[in-house]
Amino acid sequence: AQKVTQAQTEISVVEKEDVTLDCVYETRDTTYYLFWYKQPPSGELVFLIRRNSFDEQNEISGRYSWNFQKSTSSFNFTITASQVVDSAVYFCALSEAVTNTGNQFYFGTGTSLTVIP
């Protein structure tokens, strides 16, 4: 079973619109970590945020914000006032603390965001 599901394969928005990327995860561990990465066309995965399962406080960083809800096993990512430079593939990832001692990441299939000028 997929541990991380990103149901939105592709999203297109017009510049300055807000956009939310969904991430739903599945784990039996009570301690786990969630991540978002950005992969621009150049290919390198760029770290955006890390969240542990005990910290449900939402976070805002500039135009980016993240909504973590354990009750629905979701960790959604919102870009406010999108810009063309936000065009990329965005990946959500899960790391389990108990069953996964190696700290390998489980990635979703990614959401390709295109921001149209």
Added chain:
Amino acid sequence: DTGVSQDPRHKITKRGQNVTFRCDPISEHNRLYWYRQTLGQGPEFLTYFQNEAQLEKSRLLSDRFSAERPKGSFSTLEIQRTEQGDSAMYLCASSLRRERETQYFGPGTRLLVL
């Protein structure tokens, strides 16, 4: 540049040939990971090292694949007798051992097997 580096960035080879990729992690990071990413998919875990010890291997890592990290610094990933299905982006990441540290990724090596 103190990030993760990978070499080469691109490799084209003929089926049946052997290829080797190199990864240089961030210098103070003692954990190193290899992932494979195919088109339209997220990265999939292959193997990881803590210092020079290879501690976990995915079932994706067939016996044609071997990885080493001889001195706990750089790592190599070798694919023997390449097949067309090996065509993918091979990503390397590194992290500190402290609990659930963030993994930082290199630019990847894109392999095309003809």
